[in-house]
Structure formats: structure tokens, C-alpha cells
Amino acid sequence: MEGLAPYMPYIWLGFAVVMAVCEAATTQLVSVWFVVGAICAAITTIFTGSIIIQSLVFVFVSLIALIVTKPLVKKFKQSHEKVNTNSDRLIGQVGVVLHSIDDPQSIGQVKVMGEIWSARSDYAPIAKNERIKVLAIEGVKLLVEPAQ
Numbered sequence: 001m002e003g004l005a006p007y008m009p010y011i012w013l014g015f016a017v018v019m020a021v022c023e024a025a026t027t028q029l030v031s032v033w034f035v036v037g038a039i040c041a042a043i044t045t046i047f048t049g050s051i052i053i054q055s056l057v058f059v060f061v062s063l064i065a066l067i068v069t070k071p072l073v074k075k076f077k078q079s080h081e082k083v084n085t086n087s088d089r090l091i092g093q094v095g096v097v098l099h100s101i102d103d104p105q106s107i108g109q110v111k112v113m114g115e116i117w118s119a120r121s122d123y124a125p126i127a128k129n130e131r132i133k134v135l136a137i138e139g140v141k142l143l144v145e146p147a148q
Helices: 001-023 034-046 051-079 086-090
Strands: 094-100 108-112 115-120 130-139 141-146
Touching: 001 034, 001 051, 034 051, 086 130, 108 130, 108 141
Parallel strands: 115 141
Antiparallel strands: 094 108, 094 130, 108 115, 130 141
16 A cells, blocks of 8 residues: 555545546536545645545545535525426416316316316316316326316
8 A cells, every 4th residue: 555655646636536527517516525525635645645544534524524514505405496497387377177177087178378288186077168276287287176
């Protein structure tokens, strides 16, 4: 292992670059802590040639970075969790049944805001030409109820 000591700064920096590339290639924070740990381990090579100490610095700094930033990451992920789509504007809108919804397991067809959608309802049956209100979107189907 002592034969590696002169190359360890390059190995740690190379590892930091690889982890940074992995981080850049993902949409989640998965390896940024290892980048910080590897850079600190590379700096440690200035003070000691012990690979064990460098590895301990890497693990310790990576763990501390993870613990310190975890609340920030959690807060960031929660604020970006829900991805709205154009279809979300249909929720709460009123439409009309084109093909009746006979029971909760059957699929009918409704027209809402000029668009035709497949729909189901826990409030079935809902007859053709009755007005409905959109409660939610489940995949490519609307969950509807009779409009008041």
C-alpha cells in the first residue's frame, strides 16, 4: 500500500471528478457528499501518507456532509415533489357525460373544457348528458361525480 502513497492525491481527485460527473448525470443528489469527502481526503495527503487516515477522513467528511445537508435536501425535494401538468386544470371543472358510467368498475366518456376523456365514478350510475364534476385524474381517466 505504501507504493500508492505518492499517487493518492491524484486518486482522490480522480474519484472526486468521477463522483461529480455522476452527480451531474443524475437529477437527484446522490454523490455530492462523496465529492466533498474525496477533496478533503486529497488535502489530507499533504499531511500524511497513511491511506487508512485518508480513507477515514473521506468517510467522516462524507458522513458529516450528508448529515448536515440532509434537512436542506429534504426541504428542497418537498418543494419540488408535485409536478403539475396541463391536465390538472381539469380538476374541479364541470363537464357532461357522453357515454354513461353504469357502475364503479365501468368506464364511460365525458367532455370537459372541450376535451373528451375516459371517466369512471364511485357515484355510478351516471347517465348520458348528465353534468359531472372532475374530482381527480387517475392515469388517463378522470374520476368524476355528479355535478350539484
